[in-house]
Amino acid sequence: MEFDFLSPVETNLIIEIKRLSSQHLSNKVVFHTQEDFPDIAKVRIAIIGVPDHRGDQTFAKESDLSSIRLNLYNLFPGNWSSTIADLGDILPGNSPDDTYFALQKVVSRLIKNNVIPIVIGGSQDLTYALYRGYDNLEQMVNLVSIDSKFDLSKQDDSSLADSYLSKIIIEEPNNLFNYSNVGYQTYYNSQEEIDLIEKLFFDAYRLGEICNSIAIAEPVFRDADLVSLDLTCVKSSDSGNFVNFQPNGFNGKEICALSRYAGISDRVSCFGIFNHQGSLQETALIAQIIWYFIEGVHYRSNEYPFGSKDNYIKYTVPTEEEDVVFYKSDKTERWWIEIPFFANVNNKLKKNTLLPCSHDDYLAACNQELPERWWKAQRKSII
Incomplete structure (x- = not known):
């Protein structure tokens, strides 16, 4: 079973979460515990942690996903009806490839069952595993990355997190139909990479374009299957990430708006959040990003695919x-x-x-x- 790769949420954390009032989001979530696993047939959204940072050696420490969960479940839900499940964590395997394999299998199974995975990751190379989760679904994939970089570096001279897109483009089976970048910063990308994006007819929007009119990003997400968010695209004054200092980037309001666009898209079937350093400020922001994505999912209009053009x-x-x-x-x-x-x-x-x-x-x-x-x-x- 694919779900054997998942470790349950820590018992002490569940005890702490259950102390929250019945009005909190925690009351709408079913948890993978030592004794029980959620019935996937009754779940609409699944939260999964993958605390594997080996794709990026700049990380100072391993992720503390407990803090993110506490912040998230301390929030109050909207008028939501869908069941949310916290399926626990996929712990790092013996190698990054082992983690990729486990994550690919879990994500593929969830998507086949019409469950939307929200993956709280370590390094962004885990996006490769999310993409591979579509291999058996017989469809081309549109990938949208909210990122200051294209991550097209050569695999032999960079970390996996900086070259995962190259891996997606090159390796078979090639199911990638389109890649769109939202929020790239020119000085973080070589001219060779920018030219390649243009040559492949991919879409890229500079940070300034999106900040000037954030609504231009909505159609991009409406056509996406998989959305990958690199938290280093948020400026450090808003994220609290002073390990990889970012003087420029999206602010908290903008990144939550983009997350809501991703959630409200009828087509998005997987959402990943990566590269967080674990500051208190950042964990609170991640919780709100997830909240806005879930809010968006609950306001989907079911306009894709077109069943009829009468309307x-x-x-x-x-x-x-x-x-x-x-x-x-x-x-x-x-x-x-x-x-x-x-x-x-x-x-x-x-x-x-x-x-x-x-x-x-x-x-x-x-x-x-x-x-x-x-x-x-x-x-x-x-x-």
Whole structure:
């Protein structure tokens, strides 16, 4: 059984959590204990800890996930109905590959059972294991990383956490359809890496772009399967991480807003939080990030995939090259743009020809300016 890789939540911690009032989030959570394991068939969201930092040697100490759990379960829930389970931890294996294997198996099983894993990790190379969890699901994967770096370094001269994306791109089976970075900082990425992102038709948004208008990130998350959050993208004055000091980055409000976008996306089926150093300030922030993700999940509108286009208004915009079709939801007023299907090529988008976009993208198209993401998706579909 895949769940044999999971160690139960510490008994002393559960005793402390159970002392909280019935109004706290802890009362809505079922725990993996020494005596009992949650019924996965009744669970919508599962929290898993993976305190393995061996992919990044800069960590000062191992993660204390107990502090994160205490902060999280001390919060009050929203008007939530779904069952949340804390499945405990996947302890570090004899090698990082052992940890990857265990995490891959657990995540794959949960996703197959329509359970959304929230993984509180050690180093961000664990994203590779989350990605591999989709191997047996017969689908292409869209990965979104909230990160100041692209993590495309060469595997032979860097830590695993700095090169996991290279590993994802190179290794077979290659199920990656698209990678999007939200919040990269140019001075942390070589020009070679930036050029490669462009060459592969991946999407990347600078920190300044997102901070100037955080809503532009919403369509990116709407098209994601897997979201990986590197906590070093939060500036140290907000995260309390002074081991790897970050003078610039997202503030607490912005990172929680991005987490809510990830949760509210009908398509996101796995969320990982990595690279935390364990300060009291950071553990409190992680708890709130998780809270906002869960809040988002409970407000999903179930608009993906499209079952019928009856509830959408169709807009056709004539351009110099071709007519571009947009759809607007009557329910949420969110927008999609149609990607042309080329019948004479091996089109990877046969099952999904609609790309999430914004109202601003529609207005730009009316002025003969098509979204860059649309161009990239179109080119990618004919490769």
